[in-house]
Amino acid sequence: MAPRSRRKLLVAVLAAVLLLLAAGVGGLYWVDYDLRHPKPDSGRPGAWMTMDAAEVSLFTRVAIPTGADDVRWGYREGFQDDFAVLAFRLSQAGLEEFRRPLPVTEWAERTYIESVDLDGFQHIGAPDPPNASPLTCGGFLSPGQAKNVATRICVASRPDGTGQVWVSAFHTP
Template identity: 70%
Template sequence: MSSSTTHPAPAAPRSRRRLLFGVLAAFLLLLAAGVAGLYWVDYDLRHPKPDSGRPGAWMTVDRDEVSGFAHVTVPVSAEDVRWGYQNGFQDDFVVLAFRIPQDELEGYKSSLPASEWADKRYVQQVDLDGFQHIGAPAPSTTSPLTCGGFYTPGKAKNIGTRVCVASRSDGTSQVWVSAVHTP
């Protein structure tokens, strides 16, 4: 009889080991799910859906609203007009791109309140990202590139507008406009 009572004893450590492995596996599974959940939340914060109204979301607005925000008029003769409006956490951002006949370029530049026009090679990354978003040609690949800027008083904040222009081989001039609220 004593031998029958000794056999069940070795089974107990094995069941504890299985329980420990089960708890450990459940913990690791929950940990992995938590990390995946945090990644999903972080990705959603970094890439908000269009028209969500969240910071960084590209909103559907009409061309007149974008040109009004930037205080830039799109000429009647403009072709391939593209625009975008990005809702910001504190500062909204707009981009506008179009082509005009080359003989209208100087008149268009003089209609803008830009104080100085200068040749540039560098265009801010936020502008490049915005122009890429709307499918406009990249200003960084164009040479010579002439840029000017101006500030316009706004309701709560001023609007800083940058305009870059370049002649194209097809007899038109490309115009890129970006504007943002400034403190």
């Protein structure tokens, strides 16, 4: 075989190896992206599951008042712990009625909400809690069969005279 033919063969083999390597890296990125962003209802950890508002309400241990408007909810199945968010609007009078029966021991004013909760509220398209100020937040722990459920609730008055409610809950050991 002539030196020129060997050089062409070497270049062709090298190009094929580089193409296979690029395809392999692209495939790994695609697989990794799919793992990081599971499709809804895939049943894999991190997937936002399709559940109705009543099921999310049961999980969070917070009943959605009958007069609630703009009710939004989401539920994410985790590797070890599941996570649910719920948001809705109430009249100011309805807001006080909503807070009264909750087993929250102490309500406190806050200026922030945990980042995991913010991600959940953004996922369901709820109004952004940090833009509502002041926030009054509280929480409670509900015993469960295998795990307890920790529920956090924040409320804020809106400029239109209504109140906004944000609820998040997750399993905790």
